Amino acid sequence: MKVTVTYLGKKQTVQLGGGCVKDLLKQMNINPETVLVGKNGEIVLETENLKPGDRIEFIRVISGG
Secondary structure, three states: OEEEEEEOOEEEEEEOOOOEHHHHHHHOOOOHHHEEEEEOOEEEOOOOEOOOOOEEEEEEOOOOO
């Protein structure tokens, strides 16, 4: 299945063998603790299932002290 991913201002189409957001994060080697995930315009959890054509946006979380 193909999903469109935006991360760090770059949009790309990613081929995924099915699964959920967590699988996509792993495939793209993105630490889930460093991003929020938007799916089709809504913030979702890592356990959210993906469907062909979904639009995924990884939003970097910046923390400081």
